[in-house]
Amino acid sequence: MINIVIFGAPGAGKGTQAQLLAEKYDFLHISTGDLLRQEVAMQTPTGLRAQDIMNRGDLVGDDIVVPLLARAIKNRSIHPDPDSLVDPWDRELKGDPHRPEGFIIDGFPRTVGQAQALEFLFGKLKRKIDLVVAIDVPREELVRRIHERAAISGRADDTEEVIRHRIELYDLQTKPVLDYYRVSGLLVSVDGSEEISDTNKRICSIIDYKISRTTPENP
Numbered sequence: 248m249i250n251i252v253i254f255g256a257p258g259a260g261k262g263t264q265a266q267l268l269a270e271k272y273d274f275l276h277i278s279t280g281d282l283l284r285q286e287v288a289m290q291t292p293t294g295l296r297a298q299d300i301m302n303r304g305d306l307v308g309d310d311i312v313v314p315l316l317a318r319a320i321k322n323r324s325i326h327p328d329p330d331s332l333v334d335p336w337d338r339e340l341k342g343d344p345h346r347p348e349g350f351i352i353d354g355f356p357r358t359v360g361q362a363q364a365l366e367f368l369f370g371k372l373k374r375k376i377d378l379v380v381a382i383d384v385p386r387e388e389l390v391r392r393i394h395e396r397a398a399i400s401g402r403a404d405d406t407e408e409v410i411r412h413r414i415e416l417y418d419l420q421t422k423p424v425l426d427y428y429r430v431s432g433l434l435v436s437v438d439g440s441e442e443i444s445d446t447n448k449r450i451c452s453i454i455d456y457k458i459s460r461t462t463p464e465n466p
């Protein structure tokens with residue numbers, strides 16, 4: 248199975264699409280926004296450090312988010328029967344490189360440093376990113392959608408000022424990650440300005456194509 252990063256500005260719909268894709272393809276879905284919100288809800292030391300930063304719409308530091316992601320990836324990669332692993336290094340890691348499910352990662356990486364951290368983490372599990380799907384949505388549509396979501400989400404970071412700041416940070420800090428993946432030939436952009444189901448169809452056809460090209464002989 249392939250591993251995917253789903254990429255897009257706040258309001259682009261990456262969480263919604265990641266969930267739909269996880270159901271359809273049995274991906275292991277990890278959202279760093281959700282992981283952080285869980286930590287905040289449980290008021291863990293990590294959550295306490297992250298909450299003000301998130302409420303301001305700033306990016307949480309790599310020292311917080313990278314270990315959180317590493318733990319989630321490791322937990323989701325645990326082999327059901329670690330003793331059966333032949334390679335002692337795999338046994339030690341208790342990760343299963345042959346586990347069939349791929350990952351779909353949403354909300355990470357948001358900086359080039361995070362992209363490098365993800366490569367390192369996946370490398371340890373003998374995995375790699377196969378595809379980066381960027382969902383393109385015009386600025387005004389992003390703002391409109393987050394406003395709509397704010398009415399039901401109750402998220403403290405869905406206010407006018409914070410929304411603008413999050414989109415600004417996306418342009419400044421997160422967009423360069425697109426170039427990083429463009430250079431490595433992994434990036435595919437899709438139009439995400441229409442209905443959820445339209446965007447989903449577009450992404451599914453890209454994934455189906457990628458899967459058809461990723462055979463065991465042609466990994």
Ligand code: ADP
Pocket residue numbers: 256257258279280281283300301302304305306307308312353354355356357361404413
């Ligand atoms: P959105 O894409 O709408 O901003 P997310 O749920 O992905 O929503 O993220 C919510 C907030 O969580 C971000 O504004 C940021 O403060 C924090 N966050 C999530 N992922 C990361 C990350 N990879 N690096 C730094 N901060 C993050």
